[in-house]
Amino acid sequence: MTHSRRIILKAGATAAALTAAGMALTEGTGQGKTLPLTPCTPGATTPPVMEGPYFKPNTPERSDLLTPGMPGVLITVSGTVFTQNCTPVARALIEAWQCDSKGIYDNSGYTLRGHFYTDANGKFSFKSIIPRDYGTGADYRAPHIHIKVQRPTAQVLTTQLFFPDDTEAYGLNFAEMNRRDRIFERRNVMPLSPKVDNHYDAAFDLVTY
Numbered sequence: 033m034t035h036s037r038r039i040i041l042k043a044g045a046t047a048a049a050l051t052a053a054g055m056a057l058t059e060g061t062g063q064g065k066t067l068p069l070t071p072c073t074p075g076a077t078t079p080p081v082m083e084g085p086y087f088k089p090n091t092p093e094r095s096d097l098l099t100p101g102m103p104g105v106l107i108t109v110s111g112t113v114f115t116q117n118c119t120p121v122a123r124a125l126i127e128a129w130q131c132d133s134k135g136i137y138d139n140s141g142y143t144l145r146g147h148f149y150t151d152a153n154g155k156f157s158f159k160s161i162i163p164r165d166y167g168t169g170a171d172y173r174a175p176h177i178h179i180k181v182q183r184p185t186a187q188v189l190t191t192q193l194f195f196p197d198d199t200e201a202y203g204l205n206f207a208e209m210n211r212r213d214r215i216f217e218r219r220n221v222m223p224l225s226p227k228v229d230n231h232y233d234a235a236f237d238l239v240t241y
């Protein structure tokens with residue numbers, strides 16, 4: 033047997049083992065839940081959520097929404113914009129706006145507001161802080177980031193991104209806040225990496241119209 037023949041056989045055996053493991057995860061008892069999320073479900077957009085009263089047009093083009101000295105828990109949100117056919121969208125427009133760590137929106141200027149574009153592979157990444165909750169009663173809002181996303185020549189999708197129940201920021205109880213918010217959208221909760229040095233990484237793909 034030649035050297036190259038052995039390598040091919042070994043690679044074949046590995047592939048068979050992987051297939052068996054994949055089938056076990058698919059057909060097994062609950063293990064499938066540990067698989068990574070499917071980034072895009074054909075035919076379904078990211079669930080839209082209302083725009084709310086604080087959107088402002090004509091934001092600066094920037095993917096770093098941080099202002100020097102701004103207090104808050106830092107977050108970098110990264111993902112891919114897809115079509116409903118799960119094709120990455122290059123040059124998709126994303127608009128992001130949010131309140132600060134005290135629950136205040138900047139309605140006179142552009143603090144914590146900006147727009148940016150996906151790259152040639154449909155990927156985006158932006159920097160911000162985790163916003164605080166605000167409002168009372170029926171208008172109570174859990175922490176969220178407002179988003180608009182638009183594929184070139186297509187309709188704008190407006191939504192909001194939320195934080196996991198175990199997020200640690202400002203001594204707040206995110207499970208309780210998410211429960212109280214009447215328009216909270218569990219499907220738009222961004223998975224977070226473990227917090228390191230006051231910073232979270234969030235991963236969330238957007239599926240636009």
Ligand SMILES: [Fe+2]
Pocket residue numbers: 084086130131173176178
């Ligand atoms: Fe809001």
